Amino acid sequence: MSGMITEELKAKAEYYYGDEKCQEKSKFLLQEVGLPRGLLPLKDIIECGYVEETGFVWLKQKKKIEHCFEKIGKLVSYAPEITAFVEKGKIKKLTGVKTKELLLWVTLNEISLDEPHNEKLVCKTSAGLFRTFPASAFELQEDLNKKEQEQQQPPISN
Template sequence: MSLVTDEIRASATEMYSGDGICQVKSKFLLTEVGLPNGLLPLKDIEECGYVKETGFVWLKQKNKCDHKFDKIGKLVQYAKEVTAYVEPNRIKKLTGVKVKELLLWINLSEIYVDDPPTGKITFKTPAGLFRTFPVSAFEIDMAAEEVKDKDEVKAAAVEVKEV
């Protein structure tokens, strides 16, 4: 069951459809609230929205996806729908995000940054358990990302010409 109702959509300050714009807007929102821009590496995002008055944010993707944060060696799973309430340096009431610890998948409910921007980022579970990591483990170098995107476009163009 979706947490994003028609009423929430109607009250959205911002709402976008399509992977390209949603990728940009989600990274911008994370940066705007003081969180690292690589925190939500979702794929094939269909819709994203933000209700500024309450801080409610949602992201819908075609399928759930797994992502390994190489710098800390953690595997994280993102559901088809990820929702949260954002405020400066904090995400609360997070749904749709799990982290693998040993052999178990554990839900995350809160993420916050201490002493931004060079501080530590803490991930909490509904049971109150937490882990802290360096913020740098979740940041994306946007210049390198743009180069990667341009290289992918060039490679696709070369493939089309060869066919």
């Protein structure tokens, strides 16, 4: 797996070290492609990188973590190394992310927004199975708070 991130690849990439910088960059990238910023709740990120020309992304964290998305009651496992290709509204060829379905861990390989509404995330496995969840379940709390405040503001009229 970790053979994918070669020095050759790094030569074409924008990459960073350290948890704080990588948290900031990974959330920014998710936002740029229109996905919820809470989709990759990693801890202790050591390194992250992005190759703009291909959309290839990698994230390395100190150890595997599990995160429960409370709103949908889903337990997700994130490996020490995660790789993917990102594009507008979609994460493809995802590695290192599994979700618990009944008693089994299932590997996810694609996450995308439903077109045209972009209110749901479709999570697919390599076997072609998929589940749909509200995109809001993966939002950061601060982003949800901001959206709520914006909706409560009366429109400015001239």
